[in-house]
Amino acid sequence: MKKIKRFMQLGLSLLLIGSLLFFANGTGFADDHSVIVKKGDTLYSLSKKHNLTVEELKSFNGLENNTIYIGQKLLLPGLKESEPMYAVVGGSFSNKENASKQIAVLKKKGINATVITKVINDKTYYRVQAGVFSKKGNAEKQKELLRKNGIKDAYIVTNKNLQVNGVYNGSTYSQLLQQFGKPVKTEDQLNIRSLYYDDDGAGVTVKFNMENGSVFGLQVYPEFLKLSSLPKDKSQVINVYGYPNAVKNTSCYESATCEQFIYQFNKNKLIIQFDRDGKTVQYFDLSKMQ
Structure with missing residues (x-):
């Protein structure tokens, strides 16, 4: 069973590399969140205030040094997603x-x-x-x-924007580690990193911008994680996310049929697939809609 699920993980990881099929959900999407530098602000104080590192803040805004000036507009990765x-x-x-x-x-x-x-x-x-x-x-x-x-x-x-365990598209990689913890090992394939929290399979597979660390794709497998904060069955999913925008049946391992809940909001899409028992969460798949 675990070999089959590892195969499924590989297929989903490869799917992140290629083009994903998305469909739009509304117009007038929310603007990016930013902060205007005030007297006394430094990159260090702003990074601490918004749960970022100085390097993340510099990289996300294309800053070559630590100099900022009053009135300057700085983008804050991840913050807008959680508001x-x-x-x-x-x-x-x-x-x-x-x-x-x-x-x-x-x-x-x-x-x-x-x-x-x-x-x-x-x-x-x-x-x-x-x-x-x-x-x-x-x-x-x-x-x-x-x-x-x-x-x-x-x-x-x-x-709020769609998230998995408090991680949004737009969160930074360091914020992801704060939410899921430090893995025992990682594996990289292009801009996709698999995070292992035990020896059986990757609990988290993340797609992120290597330059600024901004997350724009995330897959989470509760079976390989010890997190009570993740919803584990269909009733818990509805409690956390509400009713889905769409429901789909799809083929899964051993020629079984699995059900998917599909959520869409503000250019984000979350697929939650349930096991063939119809209630146990198999994985979460968060992506950016094009």
């Missing part, structure tokens, strides 16, 4: 065509929107989403705009 964002949503249709008609009306009025789905108790519902915003005030304005244009039940959904 709340606000999606503007309206309607709930059992028929996708009805949601599409609403979107067509909005587009004629210059409002960009898209259809999103939620699968609740095996039934798919279609909703209109008109943006994801980093500032609640902008989401409130968009909500009122939708209501004025016929979506009377428009509301705001507060979400």
Whole structure:
């Protein structure tokens, strides 16, 4: 069984190397988070404040030395991913065509929107989403705009970006180690690193930018980790992530069929695959949508 699962890990790792198939989920994505340098700030003080190393902060911003100046804008990798964002949503249709008609009306009025789905108790519902915003005030304005244009039940959904054990796309590699712990060994293949926490298989496989250490792909296998913070079964997954945007059956080892929960939010996609028993989490696969 473990040999089969190691084979599955290899296949998924190779999948990270190649092109992944993604589908969009909404418009008006949240802006990158940044900080403006104030009097008394140093790279060291800012790195400590935002749980980064000085080298990560320098590399992410293309700084050749430790000099910064008042008023300078610095990007903070990973921080924006963990802050709340606000999606503007309206309607709930059992028929996708009805949601599409609403979107067509909005587009004629210059409002960009898209259809999103939620699968609740095996039934798919279609909703209109008109943006994801980093500032609640902008989401409130968009909500009122939708209501004025016929979506009377428009509301705001507060979400954080998709994550696995507190690691987001945009987190740094050192932040990942803080969340998962130091592995007993690692293996590198191009820009993919496999982290082993025991001798049986890689508990974490991460794709990250070697220059600035920014994570943009992550696979996690609970079987090879001793973490109580990871949801282990379907009921725990729903408690942590809510109902998925889509549900898919896929072939897995020994010609079995495994179920996947698919979540999408703000250009991020999370696939959680369950074992053939239909409830035990097999792996988490977090990726950046194109």
